[in-house]
Amino acid sequence: MKGRVAFQGAMGAYSQAAIWKFLGRDTECLPCATFEELFHAVLDGRATHALLPVENSTTGSVHPAYDLLLEHPLFIQRELILRIEHALLAAPNTSLERIRRVTSHPQALAQCEGYIRRHGWEAVTAYDTAGAAGQLAESRDPETAVIASEIAAQLYGLQVLDRSIQDWAENYTRFFLLGMQPAPYTSQAKTTVVFATAHVPGALYHCLGEFASRNLNLTRIESRPDRKQPWHYLFYVDVEGHSADSPLRAALQALAAHTTFLRILGSYPAALPGS
Incomplete structure (x- = not known):
């Protein structure tokens, strides 16, 4: 896809995974710290589009996303539905037995609540899944793990301790691709x-x-x-x-x-x- 797509989070976030899967790996991505910022990135011309997560099949709506849709003059141009498969990431040479706490975005923690509870770990919130992975790559804390994508593991040099740890296998997130103009007509x-x-x-x-x-x-x-x-x-x-x-x-x-x-x-x- 031509243009630049703004998304909330750091490189390696699930929003970026959706961009790569549906729009192509050659699509330029613009990470933003907040949902509010990704709207402004389009409005001030730093991005041509924004990708906004609005709903998860396990945990429900992303309420701030809907509030912001009303507050800004962008159009929904497309919906994307990405299957979310969470991975447990840790610093290199860390064993599962050493983990005492797990950190991630609140949505990811909620989607893996049962898995975390069974292991008896402390859940610690972070502003973003990939951002948490980046912080762990810097700290190398052997007692902390992160819930994020395997793309984040590759980008930040972390090892994958476990895969598909979400409580429900059929776990999907719905995104809206936003732009300044309405989408072309389609019958479907x-x-x-x-x-x-x-x-x-x-x-x-x-x-x-x-x-x-x-x-x-x-x-x-x-x-x-x-x-x-x-x-x-x-x-x-x-x-x-x-x-x-x-x-x-x-x-x-x-x-x-x-x-x-x-x-x-x-x-x-x-x-x-x-x-």
Whole structure:
């Protein structure tokens, strides 16, 4: 892929693994310390795209990601679904018996919670899986292990003590590829919208009915607090179809009459796990 893709984390993060797998190893990557920074990297021209993790099949939504989608004028151009296989990494010549603690991003620790508990290790949070690997490569602490990708092990010269340590084998993370322009039309699309309703009985029921009455399948719905109005909520919905297709276009036009706020975050090619 031409251009530069911003992602949160250090080189060797799972976001980079997704970029390499789906966009090609020749894609230039821009590591960012925070989700907020990767949005600004696109907006100020340092990157052409951003890759944002939004959901894991084991631990659920990445809530800050959805909040930031609303706050910035980027479009979802594509979804990517990467199978996550966690590895246990340690400094060279370290044995499993010496490990006393394991460090990683909170999502990775949660996805391996049972494995960590069975070994009786202390779980220590880090801002990023690959960043934790880089720190261990510097410290060489023989009592600390890291949960990260095998790509991180290669980049930072760590040994792999164990593989596929996630609690659930079918462990996937969903990413959005973001850009300044909407994605080109595709018939095999999914659309993400966010809306708010008035605080009246049946408001959400009537909104969702506009999709149901047109036989449109919702693949996801989630509420998030509206930070501007306490105890009011925003609803994020994924629906099969493109916003330019007549059934969904009609549903969105009707939805506008039931909402106090409505925004289409993008219509984009739908993905299957590992595709």
